[in-house]
C-alpha cells in the first residue's frame with residue numbers, strides 16, 4: 001500500500017474504533033518509512049506505536065476486571081443506552097450440544113475468513129437470533145463471540161431505551177444502527193422481544209408496532225461488518241417476518257442431565273467429588289437451568305468458605321440444588 005493510502009486506512013480504522021487494525025497499519029507505515037530511508041520519521045512513529053500498545057494493554061487489563069472501558073466507546077448521546085466492554089469469554093467456556101457448538105463455530109469461521117467469502121460475492125453470517133429459556137447461555141454466547149473475535153461487546157440496554165426515550169425509541173434505534181455501521185462490534189439486543197411488548201402503564205400499541213417496524217427496517221438496511229445478536233426467551237412465538245431477517249437462528253435448549261454433569265465437573269474441578277457423586281447431583285438438578293446450577297454451586301462454596309471449610313461437601317451442594325428445584329430460593 002502506498003503511504004498516503006496507508007494513512008487514509010489508518011485514519012479510517014481509528015475512526016471506526018478498530019484498535020487492532022490501526023495498530024497493524026501503523027506498524028506497516030513504520031516499515032514503509034524505514035524502507036524509504038526516513039529514519040527520523042520511522043523512529044518517531046515507533047515511539048507512538050509503543051505508547052499506543054502500552055495504552056492498549058492497560059485498557060485490556062482494566063477490561064479483564066469486567067469494568068466498562070473507553071475503547072470503541074459509545075458516543076455521549078448513546079452512552080446510557082449502549083453498555084460497551086471487552087469480553088474474555090471463550091467458546092470452550094460454554095457447555096453446548098455439538099450441533100449448537102458447530103453452529104457458533106461456523107459463525108466464527110465465516111467472520112474470521114470473511115475476506116474470502118466477500119471475494120466470492122458471499123456475506124459472512126452476522127445477524128443471529130438466539131432463543132431458548134432463561135439461563136441457558138444466550139448472553140454468554142454473545143460474550144464468547146466477542147471474546148473469540150476480539151471485538152467489543154455492546155449491549156443495547158432496552159430497558160433504558162424504553163424508559164428514558166419514551167416516544168423517541170425509534171429515533172434512538174436509528175442512532176444505534178448508525179453506530180453499528182461505524183464501529184465494528186458484537187451488538188447484543190438482549191430480551192429483544194421486549195421491543196414489541198407491553199410497556200407498562202404507558203403502553204401504546206401504535207408506538208410498539210412502530211418500534212418493531214423500525215427495528216426490522218434497520219436490520220434489513222444494515223450492511224455493516226458488525227455482528228447483531230438478538231436474544232429472546234420466546235421461540236415458537238416469533239413470527240416468520242422476523243425470523244427471516246436473521247442469517248442464523250440458534251436454539252439454546254434447556255440443559256440435559258448429561259450437560260448439567262459437564263457443567264458440574266467444570267465448576268467442581270478443584271473440589272474432591274467423585275464422578276458418581278457428580279452424576280447424582282446432575283440427576284438432582286434435573287429441570288434447572290445452567291445459571292441455576294451455577295448459583296447453587298457458588299452458594300455452597302460461599303457457605304463453605306464462611307465456615308472455614310476448604311470445600312463444599314457433596315451434601316451441601318445437593319441441598320442447594322434441591323432447594324432450587326423446589327423453588328425455595330425464588
Ligand SMILES: Nc1ncnc2c1ncn2[C@@H]1O[C@H](COP(=O)(O)OP(=O)(O)OP(=O)(O)O)[C@@H](O)[C@H]1O
Pocket residue numbers: 093094095096132133134135136137138139140141190231232233252263290291292294
Ligand atoms: N451453556 C452454558 N454453559 C456454561 N455456563 C452457562 C451456560 N448457560 C448459562 N451459564 C451460566 O449461567 C449464567 C447466565 O447465563 P446467560 O446470561 O448466558 O443466560 P441467558 O440464556 O442469556 O438467560 P436470559 O434469557 O435470562 O438472559 C452465565 O453467566 C453462566 O455462568
